[in-house]
Amino acid sequence: MSAIWTTLLGLGDKLAAHVLLSAAAIALGIAVALPLAVWASRSEPVARATLGFASLVQTIPALALLALFFPILLSLRAVFGEGLPTLGFLPALLALALYALLPILRNAVTAQVNLDPGVIEAAHGVGMTFWQRLRLVEAPLTAPYIMAGIRTAAVWTIGAATLATTIGQPSLGDPIFAGLQTQNWVLVLAGCIASAGLALVADALLGLIEKGLATRRRMLTFGGLAAVLLGILAALTVQFGDRGGDRIVIGAKGFSEQYILARLIGQQLKAAGYGVEYRDGLGSAVAHQAVSTGAIDVLVDYTGTIWTNQMERSDNPDRETMLAEIAAWETRTSGTHVLGRLGFENAYGLAMPRAAAEAGGFASIGDLAGRAQAMTIGGDPEFFERPEWIAVREAYGLRFAARRNFSPTFMYNALTSGEADVIGAYTSDGRIAADDLVILDDPEGAFPNYDAIILLAPQTGTDDALVAALEPLIGAIGVEAMREANYSVDRTEDKLSFERAAQRLAERIGL
Amino acid sequence: MSGDPPALVEFSNVRKSYGPTLAVAGVSLAVGDGEFVALVGASGSGKSTLLKTVNRLIDPTAGAVRFAGDNVEGLPLAALRRQIGYVFQSVGLFPHMTVGENIAIGPRLVGERLAGERIARLLELVDLEPEMADRLPDELSGGQRQRVGVARALANEPRLLLMDEPFGALDPITRDALGDRVRALHGEFGLTTVMVTHDMAEALLLADRVLVMDAGKVVADETPHALLSGAGGAIAQGLVAVPRAQADRLAELAR
Numbered sequence: 201m202s203a204i205w206t207t208l209l210g211l212g213d214k215l216a217a218h219v220l221l222s223a224a225a226i227a228l229g230i231a232v233a234l235p236l237a238v239w240a241s242r243s244e245p246v247a248r249a250t251l252g253f254a255s256l257v258q259t260i261p262a263l264a265l266l267a268l269f270f271p272i273l274l275s276l277r278a279v280f281g282e283g284l285p286t287l288g289f290l291p292a293l294l295a296l297a298l299y300a301l302l303p304i305l306r307n308a309v310t311a312q313v314n315l316d317p318g319v320i321e322a323a324h325g326v327g328m329t330f331w332q333r334l335r336l337v338e339a340p341l342t343a344p345y346i347m348a349g350i351r352t353a354a355v356w357t358i359g360a361a362t363l364a365t366t367i368g369q370p371s372l373g374d375p376i377f378a379g380l381q382t383q384n385w386v387l388v389l390a391g392c393i394a395s396a397g398l399a400l401v402a403d404a405l406l407g408l409i410e411k412g413l414a415t416r417r418r419m420l421t422f423g424g425l426a427a428v429l430l431g432i433l434a435a436l437t438v439q440f441g442d443r444g445g446d447r448i449v450i451g452a453k454g455f456s457e458q459y460i461l462a463r464l465i466g467q468q469l470k471a472a473g474y475g476v477e478y479r480d481g482l483g484s485a486v487a488h489q490a491v492s493t494g495a496i497d498v499l500v501d502y503t504g505t506i507w508t509n510q511m512e513r514s515d516n517p518d519r520e521t522m523l524a525e526i527a528a529w530e531t532r533t534s535g536t537h538v539l540g541r542l543g544f545e546n547a548y549g550l551a552m553p554r555a556a557a558e559a560g561g562f563a564s565i566g567d568l569a570g571r572a573q574a575m576t577i578g579g580d581p582e583f584f585e586r587p588e589w590i591a592v593r594e595a596y597g598l599r600f601a602a603r604r605n606f607s608p609t610f611m612y613n614a615l616t617s618g619e620a621d622v623i624g625a626y627t628s629d630g631r632i633a634a635d636d637l638v639i640l641d642d643p644e645g646a647f648p649n650y651d652a653i654i655l656l657a658p659q660t661g662t663d664d665a666l667v668a669a670l671e672p673l674i675g676a677i678g679v680e681a682m683r684e685a686n687y688s689v690d691r692t693e694d695k696l697s698f699e700r701a702a703q704r705l706a707e708r709i710g711l
Numbered sequence: 712m713s714g715d716p717p718a719l720v721e722f723s724n725v726r727k728s729y730g731p732t733l734a735v736a737g738v739s740l741a742v743g744d745g746e747f748v749a750l751v752g753a754s755g756s757g758k759s760t761l762l763k764t765v766n767r768l769i770d771p772t773a774g775a776v777r778f779a780g781d782n783v784e785g786l787p788l789a790a791l792r793r794q795i796g797y798v799f800q801s802v803g804l805f806p807h808m809t810v811g812e813n814i815a816i817g818p819r820l821v822g823e824r825l826a827g828e829r830i831a832r833l834l835e836l837v838d839l840e841p842e843m844a845d846r847l848p849d850e851l852s853g854g855q856r857q858r859v860g861v862a863r864a865l866a867n868e869p870r871l872l873l874m875d876e877p878f879g880a881l882d883p884i885t886r887d888a889l890g891d892r893v894r895a896l897h898g899e900f901g902l903t904t905v906m907v908t909h910d911m912a913e914a915l916l917l918a919d920r921v922l923v924m925d926a927g928k929v930v931a932d933e934t935p936h937a938l939l940s941g942a943g944g945a946i947a948q949g950l951v952a953v954p955r956a957q958a959d960r961l962a963e964l965a966r
Binding site: 328336341415 | 717766788789790791792793797799801803804805807816817819820863866
């Protein structure tokens with residue numbers, strides 16, 4: 201229990217970010233929904249179109265809606281220029297505001313439609329103008345219903361805002377996603393408790409306002425309103441209060457190694473006097489885009505990933521050539537700076553339990569070819585969409601009976617529990633040794649090289665002091681050291697925090 | 712014509728159609744200043760539609776309506792309505808405002824505050840206690856609500872009072888009392904009143920002049936006395952026959 205408590209207390213800045221994101225999204229939702237509702241109340245086709253649109257938006261999964269704003273904003277750069285952020289606050293705000301739209305709009309329109317026609321006739325009869333009717337009659341009579349809609353929207357938005365983590369916006373989703381990756385249930389639970397608690401508090405306060413409006417008790421309305429504003433103000437203070445100058449933003453994709461390396465880089469930069477902030481849990485494509493646009497400053501990426509996914513290459517040259525070509529490509533396309541290799545490789549490889557591999561006589565991927573029809577393959581959510589997998593599948597002619605997606609952590613569990621026979625594992629993963637797995641040989645060289653490299657955003661690469669602070673990491677981390685660090689956070693017993701694992705790693709490599 | 716009072720409301724060939732249905736089929740007539748006119752007819756005869764063309768709750772398809780000499784079409788909508796008191800069957804008191812606030816709404820719309828004494832006076836005029844001003848409409852009986860409705864309509868000191876089935880939902884005793892009250896106020900303030908009703912007895916007892924409508928046309932335009940003497944044609948006499956027969960039967964029973 202005390203572990204959860206300690207973790208909760210450490211979530212202050214995530215909570216503040218979560219409050220601000222949710223409040224901004226709901227405010228934007230209200231700002232759009234109310235004029236639309238007034239318009240809809242005056243025109244039947246508008247009512248049908250707006251409600252139809254809002255319902256349609258609601259059917260899109262929140263996660264997909266968040267993800268969709270990345271390409272949308274990217275294409276809008278043609279209009280608004282390169283400064284338009286494609287990750288982080290803006291797309292999260294827009295997606296969540298769209299999500300908040302429906303309950304507010306629906307309640308507002310329904311309340312308008314259900315207004316007593318006699319009251320409306322009287323409003324006309326006494327000579328009210330459009331605005332007088334809105335202000336003196338329609339607004340006060342529909343306010344309690346609209347407030348109920350805002351309450352629903354607030355609860356949804358606060359819940360869905362945890363997903364903003366995946367597009368690089370800090371939120372209470374950060375501990376949830378980080379905990380899910382590493383089976384650290386304390387982190388998951390702390391994130392859930394904080395987010396659910398926030399939703400309950402918001403619901404209660406907005407309920408107070410709703411009750412005040414319905415029973416025409418101003419004290420209640422203004423009291424609730426004041427409490428809500430105070431909460432937002434507190435979040436603003438935490439968020440922007442004690443910021444000492446610009447911070448370096450370090451990105452991490454959603455797996456343990458990335459979290460640890462981000463902390464390692466963060467510790468190096470802090471020692472050099474930089475302020476540091478983490479964007480955890482980014483999707484692979486999103487992370488690369490983020491560093492090349494400067495949405496984040498530093499990222500650890502992998503040569504094979506950039507080669508096949510961003511550069512869309514299908515050939516497989518030696519590692520020196522690949523790195524040189526990647527560096528040239530990054531410079532040419534975005535000005536992103538390739539600082540160098542960390543020293544280890546985290547390749548994709550097909551892994552099996554050693555016992556099963558020996559019993560079945562599986563040594564190379566080629567051995568799977570004839571027998572895959574009876575086997576199930578597991579992979580992380582990206583794996584089967586990645587060109588590397590397609591290349592491997594084609595090179596060896598693999599046809600599996602079934603394929604299943606798992607989060608990286610559960611993928612290893614699936615292998616030990618028999619839910620998958622083979623998985624697309626990561627070669628630097630500590631669980632390869634811990635779970636006694638073997639990586640099948642790749643004689644065709646279908647998987648490319650995956651050297652871990654440090655990428656710096658275009659402007660960040662010109663900061664000599666920052667480059668100097670990170671230089672000691674180049675070539676310093678061997679695969680054994682990385683596996684050990686990964687395992688220290690992935691194992692079920694005696695887990696280390698990412699910070700602690702990063703410190704251990706730093707000690708081990710002699711920093 | 713010199714004996715007639717000058718017209719406050721004038722309809723010139725007013726027509727109103729809803730798709731193929733003709734609700735008002737060409738009405739031309741004038742309502743003189745100070746007259747109490749009842750518009751009587753069966754449901755769907757077009758009487759309410761005709762009434763509402765005056766304060767433009769309904770705009771006619773063709774023809775013109777003049778108020779105090781001006782074509783209402785050319786007048787600013789809100790300003791026109793503020794000069795005309797409007798009372799209708801469902802009253803439409805604003806449920807979130809007190810009785811006092813409801814009565815004061817007209818002046819409030821033009822930025823004036825109605826003094827407490829004035830609200831009390833208006834309540835008195837419709838036979839309600841001044842203390843009623845702080846109540847909410849939900850706490851009132853149907854009759855009390857309609858009295859407040861009348862007070863609200865009078866707050867702007869209108870020259871013209873339009874009433875659409877004002878007593879239709881009230882019990883007979885309240886209906887009779889409020890009818891008398893309105894007739895008295897009509898005289899007291901020198902109002903011009905146009906009242907729509909389907910009840911010929913009410914029309915005969917309250918109005919100076921009874922207009923009978925049928926299928927969108929005015930088929931009779933007579934004084935109550937003339938109607939009771941058999942004028943106005945078959946449709947009008949059909950409507951007069953009902954209360955007359957009731958009165959005869961009651962007289963018979965009393966004998």
